[in-house]
Amino acid sequence: MPGDEAGGGGGRRPFVRAAARLRPTRRATARLRPEGRAGGASGRFRWEAAASLGALMLGWEGAVRAFHVPAWLLPAPSAVVRAFWAERTVLLDHAAATVTEAAAGLGLAALLAVAVATAMAFFAAVRAALYPLLVVSQTVPIIALAPLVIVWFGYGMLPKVLVVALVTFFPLAVSLAEGYRTADPRRLALLRTMGGGRWAAFRYVLWPSALPSFFAGLRIAATYSVTGAVIGEWLGATKGLGVYLIRASKSFAIERLFAAIAVIVGVSLLFFAAAEFMARLSLRGGPTMDAAER
Amino acid sequence: MAGGGEGSSAGLEICGVRKAFPDPKRPDGRLNVLDGIDLAVPAGRFFALVGPSGSGKSTLLDIVAGLVRPDAGTVHFSGAPIDGRPGTAAYMMQDDLLFPWQTIREHVALPLLVRGVRRREALRQAEAILRDFGLGAFVDRYPSALSGGMRQRAALARALVQGTALVLLDEPFGRLDALTRASLQEWLEGVYRRERRTILMVTHDVEEALYLADRIVVFSPRPARVVDVVEVPFDRPRTRSLRADGAFVRLKAALLERLLALLPEPGDRPASAPFR
Ligand SMILES: Nc1ncnc2c1ncn2[C@@H]1O[C@H](COP(=O)(O)OP(=O)(O)OP(=O)(O)O)[C@@H](O)[C@H]1O
Ligand SMILES: [Mg+2]
Numbered sequence: 001m002p003g004d005e006a007g008g009g010g011g012r013r014p015f016v017r018a019a020a021r022l023r024p025t026r027r028a029t030a031r032l033r034p035e036g037r038a039g040g041a042s043g044r045f046r047w048e049a050a051a052s053l054g055a056l057m058l059g060w061e062g063a064v065r066a067f068h069v070p071a072w073l074l075p076a077p078s079a080v081v082r083a084f085w086a087e088r089t090v091l092l093d094h095a096a097a098t099v100t101e102a103a104a105g106l107g108l109a110a111l112l113a114v115a116v117a118t119a120m121a122f123f124a125a126v127r128a129a130l131y132p133l134l135v136v137s138q139t140v141p142i143i144a145l146a147p148l149v150i151v152w153f154g155y156g157m158l159p160k161v162l163v164v165a166l167v168t169f170f171p172l173a174v175s176l177a178e179g180y181r182t183a184d185p186r187r188l189a190l191l192r193t194m195g196g197g198r199w200a201a202f203r204y205v206l207w208p209s210a211l212p213s214f215f216a217g218l219r220i221a222a223t224y225s226v227t228g229a230v231i232g233e234w235l236g237a238t239k240g241l242g243v244y245l246i247r248a249s250k251s252f253a254i255e256r257l258f259a260a261i262a263v264i265v266g267v268s269l270l271f272f273a274a275a276e277f278m279a280r281l282s283l284r285g286g287p288t289m290d291a292a293e294r
Numbered sequence: 295m296a297g298g299g300e301g302s303s304a305g306l307e308i309c310g311v312r313k314a315f316p317d318p319k320r321p322d323g324r325l326n327v328l329d330g331i332d333l334a335v336p337a338g339r340f341f342a343l344v345g346p347s348g349s350g351k352s353t354l355l356d357i358v359a360g361l362v363r364p365d366a367g368t369v370h371f372s373g374a375p376i377d378g379r380p381g382t383a384a385y386m387m388q389d390d391l392l393f394p395w396q397t398i399r400e401h402v403a404l405p406l407l408v409r410g411v412r413r414r415e416a417l418r419q420a421e422a423i424l425r426d427f428g429l430g431a432f433v434d435r436y437p438s439a440l441s442g443g444m445r446q447r448a449a450l451a452r453a454l455v456q457g458t459a460l461v462l463l464d465e466p467f468g469r470l471d472a473l474t475r476a477s478l479q480e481w482l483e484g485v486y487r488r489e490r491r492t493i494l495m496v497t498h499d500v501e502e503a504l505y506l507a508d509r510i511v512v513f514s515p516r517p518a519r520v521v522d523v524v525e526v527p528f529d530r531p532r533t534r535s536l537r538a539d540g541a542f543v544r545l546k547a548a549l550l551e552r553l554l555a556l557l558p559e560p561g562d563r564p565a566s567a568p569f570r
Contacts, residue, residue: 189361190391194456195381196408204404208395283395 075255084259090244095263097239101157101232102225102271105164109221112165113172121180121206122198131177138170142231150236160232160240167228168221175217179210215279222271230264241267304337304372305492306358306460311367313353327353329517331367337459338490342503344549345513346557351496352388354518355462358494359385371460371492384456388464388496390449392437398448399424399433405456420455427451428481443474447481454485463495467502476537479505483532500549504542505532510549514556521556524549 057077063069064076071079084091116134120127146163153159187205196204233242241264248256310330317325327350335341343351356362358369360380369376376382384405392401402420407413424433427447437445450466466482467475483506486493497503503510504526512522526545528536536542 184391186387186389186391187393189356189380190385190387191408192361192380193359193383193385194405194408200408204408205393208393211395 072252072254075258079255080258080262083253083255084262087256087259091241091259091263094239094241094244094260095267097157097237098226098229098233098241098264099267101160101229101240102164102267104157105161105228106168106221106225106271108161109165109167109169109172109225110218113169113176113217117173117176117180117210118202120177122202127177134170134173142167142228146231146235149232155236155238160229160237163232164225164228167224167231171217171220171224172214175220176210176214179213180206182213183209211282212279215275215283218275218279219272222275223268226264226268226271305339306333306335306494307368307370308333308354308358309368309370311354311357311364311369313350313357313362313364326517328357328364329519331518331520333511333520333523335492335494337372337492339508340486340493340495340506342507342510343494343496343513344498344500344503344510344553345518346515346553347498349513349516350518351513352464355385355387355464355494355496358460359383359462361385382458383460383462384453384458385462386449386453386464386466388468390437390445392445392449394437397434397436398429398440398444398451401437401448402451402455405452423451423455424448441474442470443478446470446478450482454489459491461491461493463493465496465498468498475499475502480532480534482506483530487530500546500553501537504528504546504549505537512549512552512556515558522552 061076061078064074069076075083116130120130142163145166146159149159149162149166153162183206187209188201191201191205194200229240230242230245233240234246235242237243241260244260245257248254248260308331310332311328312326312330313328314324314326316323331354333341343354345351353362357364358371358376360376360378360382363378371382374382392398396404399417399420402423403411403413403416406416406419411419421430421433424430427450429444429447429451432440432444437448440448446467450463453461453463467478470478479502486506495503495506507526509526510522510524511520512524513519514521524545528539528542
């Protein structure tokens with residue numbers, strides 16, 4: 001465990017030197033991808049995705065018109081757009097509530113995840129005690145837990161924030177814990193030769209080594225967070241896209257329901273993009289280089 | 295066979311160091327790596343360590359660096375025991391081990407930051423040192439944007455900036471082309487002449503050992519023992535033309551012969567035959 005190596009406990013522990021033993025053949029890959037991340041590839045992906053999405057919408061619109069599908073069964077995209085425009089102020093108002101809950105829950109989960117995963121990296125006993133619990137907690141269906149949270153904390157904002165935190169904590173904590181474990185023991189050893197203790201090991205090796213993995217978890221958690229907030233609202237709330245969804249379906253305003261779904265998708269994508277942006281800011285040096293090295 | 299023989303207590307003294315690693319694949323469950331190493335490097339001298347691959351050279355450096363505790367024996371520097379406590383020696387490990395998330399200025403500042411120097415001051419000093427090392431134009435580059443030679447120089451700068459009197463170098467110029475390697479050797483020789491620290495350098499390259507070191511320590515195959523300590527009789531500064539010098543070439547050939555003879559062969563040779 002990296003945390004152990006980080007300590008100043010002397011060389012009592014045998015070294016794990018697997019990483020150092022593999023002779024890197026990194027040079028070639030480093031040259032090919034000076035930026036580290038595959039930015040060009042994802043750019044092309046976006047272009048193609050837009051094209052296929054457009055084709056899908058056109059096909060949908062055409063099918064609904066050609067076969068005279070009734071609007072209460074499946075509205076045409078154009079009807080959804082019209083519903084969105086008519087409802088835009090109401091929808092955005094509800095979306096603001098959902099966004100606030102998702103962001104607050106995600107932030108809370110991130111803080112807790114950093115605390116728990118870091119404690120696990122530093123203390124083997126904490127890890128042994130918490131890791132199985134973490135995994136088990138993940139198998140509890142959130143849809144069963146959410147009503148309980150509502151019962152305990154009422155219909156305000158707090159229970160939704162907690163549901164989001166419950167959903168997103170696990171991917172964040174696990175990805176960070178795994179990130180700590182990938183820290184190269186030789187790098188930790190090097191820091192000890194500089195006279196560094198646990199804190200220096202954490203600050204200069206463990207944390208930077210774990211960041212790429214943590215951000216991979218954050219991307220997943222960010223998209224989960226919006227769904228988590230909507231589920232929380234669904235179970236009882238006065239505001240939010242989940243509430244809007246229920247009202248729309250109860251009044252058979254199916255094009256409004258679709259408009260709400262579109263907004264949820266849009267908000268989720270925004271969260272994903274924000275996570276991606278933070279990752280790019282923090283991973284300037286391209287720690288992904290390491291993946292190529294190993 | 296004792297190493298340096300000078301008997302000065304100021305330098306690095308390795309006495310009877312043994313190390314075995316657990317190895318379940320072996321009948322006795324142990325892989326004997328160091329089989330009683332005695333070696334003394336007087337203060338301010340440059341020693342090279344050569345030996346077959348896998349003989350335990352890096353393991354010895356790990357022990358001297360204080361990262362690994364020997365099973366038996368002692369290591370002292372300037373009379374103080376190392377005893378499994380890192381911090382006495384600067385250690386440039388095999389594979390430059392740069393951090394992809396740091397610019398090279400931050401790399402060189404790192405040992406200073408760890409020691410508690412303020413960030414601004416550490417970065418300023420790092421930049422000054424990198425300028426000395428011919429990397430002044432690249433201080434803000436990440437390792438992925440550096441050539442192999444620059445990476446090695448940055449790693450060396452990071453080791454030397456620690457300012458320790460003892461420096462351990464594990465194949466500092468491995469994996470470099472011959473030209474870059476030769477120029478970095480000349481540069482390191484200059485650094486050594488200026489600073490006169492105690493240096494123990496592992497290398498696979500006999501010419502590199504001859505060009506840089508005062509003495510060359512020869513390891514046997516694993517389990518390693520010191521089979522020879524070869525005096526290198528050339529004055530400093532070592533010039534570029536030295537490599538073509540008759541005595542240099544003859545010594546190189548003889549050393550190579552000696553090393554090849556150490557590799558396992560059917561015709562067993564006496565392990566401690568005198569060299570030279
Ligand atoms: N932590 C460890 N656990 C088990 N075996 C180890 C460990 N460290 C080193 N060894 C083994 O000890 C032997 C000596 O390793 P070492 O790295 O010291 O050799 P070396 O002389 O530096 O080789 P090279 O010239 O290839 O770098 C090798 O067989 C290696 O597999
Ligand atoms: Mg080695």
